[in-house]
Amino acid sequence: MVTLRDVARAAGVSPATASRALGNPDVVAAGTRERVLRTARELGYRANQAARALATGDSGMIGLVVPDIESPFFASIAKGVDARARELGSSVLIADTQEDAELEAEVAGRVQERVEGVILCSPRMGTADLGGLADLGPTVLINRESSDLPSVSFETPTGVRAALAHLRSLGHRVIAYVGGPHSAWADAERRSALHAVPGLRIVDLGHHRPVHDSGAAAVDTVMACGASAVLCYNDLVAVGLVRSLQSRGIRVPEDISVVGFDDIALATLTAPALTTVRLPWAAAGRVAVDLLLGAGEDAGEDAGEPAAGRAPRRVRLGVELVVRESTGVGPERAVPPLPEA
Amino acid sequence: MVTLRDVARAAGVSPATASRALGNPDVVAAGTRERVLRTARELGYRANQAARALATGDSGMIGLVVPDIESPFFASIAKGVDARARELGSSVLIADTQEDAELEAEVAGRVQERVEGVILCSPRMGTADLGGLADLGPTVLINRESSDLPSVSFETPTGVRAALAHLRSLGHRVIAYVGGPHSAWADAERRSALHAVPGLRIVDLGHHRPVHDSGAAAVDTVMACGASAVLCYNDLVAVGLVRSLQSRGIRVPEDISVVGFDDIALATLTAPALTTVRLPWAAAGRVAVDLLLGAGEDAGEDAGEPAAGRAPRRVRLGVELVVRESTGVGPERAVPPLPEA
DNA sequence: TTGTAAGCGTTATCAT
DNA sequence: ATGATAACGCTTACAA
Numbered sequence: 001m002v003t004l005r006d007v008a009r010a011a012g013v014s015p016a017t018a019s020r021a022l023g024n025p026d027v028v029a030a031g032t033r034e035r036v037l038r039t040a041r042e043l044g045y046r047a048n049q050a051a052r053a054l055a056t057g058d059s060g061m062i063g064l065v066v067p068d069i070e071s072p073f074f075a076s077i078a079k080g081v082d083a084r085a086r087e088l089g090s091s092v093l094i095a096d097t098q099e100d101a102e103l104e105a106e107v108a109g110r111v112q113e114r115v116e117g118v119i120l121c122s123p124r125m126g127t128a129d130l131g132g133l134a135d136l137g138p139t140v141l142i143n144r145e146s147s148d149l150p151s152v153s154f155e156t157p158t159g160v161r162a163a164l165a166h167l168r169s170l171g172h173r174v175i176a177y178v179g180g181p182h183s184a185w186a187d188a189e190r191r192s193a194l195h196a197v198p199g200l201r202i203v204d205l206g207h208h209r210p211v212h213d214s215g216a217a218a219v220d221t222v223m224a225c226g227a228s229a230v231l232c233y234n235d236l237v238a239v240g241l242v243r244s245l246q247s248r249g250i251r252v253p254e255d256i257s258v259v260g261f262d263d264i265a266l267a268t269l270t271a272p273a274l275t276t277v278r279l280p281w282a283a284a285g286r287v288a289v290d291l292l293l294g295a296g297e298d299a300g301e302d303a304g305e306p307a308a309g310r311a312p313r314r315v316r317l318g319v320e321l322v323v324r325e326s327t328g329v330g331p332e333r334a335v336p337p338l339p340e341a
Numbered sequence: 342m343v344t345l346r347d348v349a350r351a352a353g354v355s356p357a358t359a360s361r362a363l364g365n366p367d368v369v370a371a372g373t374r375e376r377v378l379r380t381a382r383e384l385g386y387r388a389n390q391a392a393r394a395l396a397t398g399d400s401g402m403i404g405l406v407v408p409d410i411e412s413p414f415f416a417s418i419a420k421g422v423d424a425r426a427r428e429l430g431s432s433v434l435i436a437d438t439q440e441d442a443e444l445e446a447e448v449a450g451r452v453q454e455r456v457e458g459v460i461l462c463s464p465r466m467g468t469a470d471l472g473g474l475a476d477l478g479p480t481v482l483i484n485r486e487s488s489d490l491p492s493v494s495f496e497t498p499t500g501v502r503a504a505l506a507h508l509r510s511l512g513h514r515v516i517a518y519v520g521g522p523h524s525a526w527a528d529a530e531r532r533s534a535l536h537a538v539p540g541l542r543i544v545d546l547g548h549h550r551p552v553h554d555s556g557a558a559a560v561d562t563v564m565a566c567g568a569s570a571v572l573c574y575n576d577l578v579a580v581g582l583v584r585s586l587q588s589r590g591i592r593v594p595e596d597i598s599v600v601g602f603d604d605i606a607l608a609t610l611t612a613p614a615l616t617t618v619r620l621p622w623a624a625a626g627r628v629a630v631d632l633l634l635g636a637g638e639d640a641g642e643d644a645g646e647p648a649a650g651r652a653p654r655r656v657r658l659g660v661e662l663v664v665r666e667s668t669g670v671g672p673e674r675a676v677p678p679l680p681e682a
Numbered sequence: 683t684t685g686t687a688a689g690c691g692t693t694a695t696c697a698t
Numbered sequence: 699a700t701g702a703t704a705a706c707g708c709t710t711a712c713a714a
Contacts, residue, residue, distance in 0.1 A: 001707095003706095003707055003708085004707065004708060004709095005707080005708095013684075013685085014684065014685045014686075015685090015707090015708080015709090016684075016685060016686075016687095016708095016709080016710075017683085017684055017685075019708065019709060019710085020683095020684085020709090020710095023708095023709080027683080028683070028684080029683055029684085032683080032684080044476075046453075046454055046477075047454060047707090047708080048395070048454075048706085048707050048708070049400075049454050049455045050391050050394035050395040050400060050455075050706085050707080050708095051395050051690090051706070051707035051708040051709090052707080052708055052709075053391035053394075053690090053708090054389070054391040054392050054395050054689095054690045054691065054692090054706085054707080054708075054709095055689080055690055055707080055708045055709040055710080056690085056708080056709065056710095057690075059390075059391060060455075061434070061455070064435075068420075069410075069416050069419050069420050069423065070413070070416045070417055070420050070606075072411070075410050075411045075416050076411055078410050078435070078437070079409075079410050079411050079437055082410065082435065082436065082437040083437070083439075086436075086448075091434055091436070091451070091452065091455060092434065092435055092436070093402070093432055093433065093434050093435075094405075094419070094423065094433055094434075094435040095423065095427075095432070095433070096419070096420060096423040096424070098424075107427075110432070111432065112387075113387055113388060113389075113390050114390045114391075114401075114402070114432060135385075136387075212610060239610060243610070243612065246612070265411075266607060266610065269553060269580060269584070269607065269611070270610070270611070271584065271587070271612070342691095344690095344691055344692090345691065345692065345693095346691080354700075354701085355700065355701045355702075356691090356692080356693095356701090356702095357693080357694080357700070357701060357702080357703090358699080358700055358701075360692065360693060360694090361693090361699090361700085364692090364693080368699080369699065369700080370699055370700085373699080373700085388691085388692080389690085389691050389692070390692095391690085391691080391692090392690070392691030392692040392693085392706090393691080393692055393693075394692090394706090395690085395691080395692070395693090395705095395706045395707065395708090396691080396692040396693040396694080396705080396706055397692080397693065397694090397706085398706075
C-alpha cells in the first residue's frame with residue numbers, strides 16, 4: 001500500500017505538505033501542489049479513510065437503519081438519503097433490521113459506532129427504547145416522532161382529510177378505514193384525522209398487517225359494513241382489496257371506491273390505477289440527512305442531542321392526494337364539494 | 342468520549358489488557374476480564390471503529406454499489422448482502438449510481454477506499470473500465486461476468502429454455518422476444534438461448550428500456566409479428582405489455598401468452614398473475630458476500646485479485662420457471678411437451 | 683509556504 | 699497473565 005509518506009518522499013516534500021496539497025489545495029504553493037498531485041496520481045495513492053477518520057474525528061459516513069429495504073418506501077428513502085449524502089460528501093452505511101424490534105436497537109447501536117449519526121426509519125421499537133438512542137449519537141427519525149429526537153414525518157392528517165373530502169365530494173357518505181398495525185405510529189397519525197371531515201360516517205375496520213393479503217382478507221368486512229368507499233392504510237393493502245373485490249365481481253370504482261396511501265410504483269400499474277395519498281419518501285430522506293448533518297441548522301446544536309430545554313427539530317413534509325381511477329361517484333352523486341380546508 | 346485508556350485506568354489495568362479483555366476474552370484472567378467488562382459497561386465505553394480499523398487494517402465493512410436501489414431486484418440483492426454481512430460481522434456501505442456509468446466508476450472507487458471489498462451489481466460501465474476495478478481492491482460482480490473479476494450470475498439460458506419449452510408444450514410455435522437494453526449483459530445472456538428449443542420460430546422485437554412503458558410501447562409490434570406468445574426481458578416490461586394488450590381488448594392468456602423474467606413482487610399482484618423466470622436475487626447477494634470475504638474460498642486468494650493465471654471464481658445460480666396465469670394454450674394445442682433438456 | 687512533531691484510539695509485539 | 703511500547707496513516711497546531 002502506498003501511503004502519504006511515500007507520496008511526500010517521492011515529491012520531495014514533508015508529509016504535512018503532501019496532506020495539505022491533497023486536502024487543502026489552496027494553502028500550498030501552486031508548483032508544490034501540482035508536483036504532489038502528480039506523484040500521488042503516478043503512485044496510485046489512495047487515502048486511508050480509517051486513518052483520516054481517526055485523525056479528524058469524522059468518519060464521513062452516516063447510518064441508515066430500515067426495517068426492510070425491499071419495501072418500496074424504504075428503498076425510496078434510501079435513494080434520497082444516498083443522493084443527499086453524496087452531495088454532502090458523505091457515504092451511507094445501511095442496515096436492514098428485518099422488521100425486528102430487538103435487532104433494531106442492537107443494529108442502531110452497532111451502526112452508530114462507525115458513523116457521524118444515524119437516520120432511523122419507521123422504528124418498530126417501543127417509545128422507551130427510542131429515547132435511549134439519543135445518547136448513542138446523533139439520531140434522526142423518519143416517519144415517527146419522539147419527544148427526544150429530531151424527526152421528519154409527513155402531514156398525514158392533511159392527506160387523510162384530502163382523501164375524505166375527495167370521497168365526500170364524489171357523493172360518498174359512509175367510508176370504511178382499513179387500518180395498519182396496531183403498533184404503527186403512522187396508523188395512529190392517520191386515525192387522528194379520520195373524523196376531520198363533517199358529514200361522513202367512518203367505519204373503523206380495525207388493524208391489519210400492511211401487506212397485500214390483508215386487503216384481500218378484509219374484503220368481507222368491507223362489503224358487510226355498508227360503506228361505499230374505503231380508505232386503506234397503504235397502497236399494498238388497497239391493491240389487495242381491489243383485487244379481491246374484483247374477483248368477487250365487484251367493480252372498482254363503479255361499485256365501490258378505494259383510496260390508498262404512500263403512492264408506491266405499484267399504484268400506477270394496477271387496473272384501475274389507484275387513487276392514493278402520495279408521501280414524499282425520497283424528499284424525507286434528503287431532509288433527514290440535512291437535519292443530521294446540521295446543514296441549515298439554526299445554531300450549534302447536535303441532532304439527537306438537543307440543547308437542554310430545547311425541543312428537537314421536527315419537520316413535517318406535505319402530502320398530496322393523487323386522484324386516479326379507483327375512486328368514482330358514490331350513492332349521493334349531486335353534492336358539491338366541501339370548501340377546501 | 343470515553344476511550345479504552347479510560348476504561349483501563351478505571352479498571353486498574355493497562356490499555357493492552359483492557360483491549361484483550363474486550364476483543365480476546367479468553368486470553369485474560371477471568372477476574373480481570375469481568376472487572377474490565379464491568380467498568381467498560383459502567384463508563385458506557387464504545388469502541389472507536391476508525392482506530393480499530395487503522396490498527397488492524399480491517400474496516401469491517403463491505404461496499405455495495407447498485408444502479409438503482411429502488412429497483413426491486415437490487416433491493417433484494419441488498420437484502421441478501423446485508424443479511425449475510427451481518428452474519429459475518431460486517432457492515433454494508435451502500436451507494437446508488439443512478440444508472441450512470443460515469444458515476445459508477447467514480448463511486449466504486451470512493452467506496453473501495455473505506456471497505457474490504459465491493460460488490461458491484463449489474464455494472465453499466467464498459468468492459469474496459471470493468472477490468473480497471475480489480476486493482477482498486479477486491480471486487481465481486483453480480484449479474485455480469487468478466488474475465489478479470491469474480492462474479493455471481495444466473496443460469497439465464499436455462500431459464501429461457503424452460504420458458505420456451507413451456508410455451509412450446511402449450512402449443513405455441515412462434516414466439517416474440519421483447520429484449521432489454523442493447524448494452525445490457527443480461528440481455529445478451531438471454532438472447533444466447535433464444536434458439537435452444539427446436540420447433541420454434543423466434544421473432545426478435547429488438548431492444549427496449551427495461552421499464553413498464555416499454556412493454557406498453559411494444560404492443561403494436563407484438564400484435565403485428567404473428568407470435569402467439571411473448572417472452573419479455575423482465576417482469577416490468579411484461580406487465581406493461583399485458584396491461585397494454587388488455588386495454589386493446591386482447592385477452593391474456595386466451596389470445597396471447599406472456600412470460601416475464603425476474604419474478605419481482607409485482608408479478609404476483611397483477612391480473613393475470615405473471616408466468617416468469619425467477620432469479621434468486623437475495624441468494625446472489627449472500628453468495629457475493631461469501632466470495633468477497635473468502636468464506637469457502639479454496640486457498641489464500643483475494644477476490645478481485647486472482648492469482649496470476651488463475652481464472653476468477655464464477656458462480657452461476659439456478660433459476661426457476663414459475664408458471665402462473667399469463668400463459669395458456671396456443672394455436673397447436675395437442676402437442677406433447679418436449680422431453681426435458 | 684513548508685517542516686516538525688504530537689497526537690487520534692486501537693491492536694500487537696515483545697518482554698516480564 | 700499482564701504491561702510497556704511501538705506502530706497504523708493521517709491531520710494539525712506550532713515553529714521556522
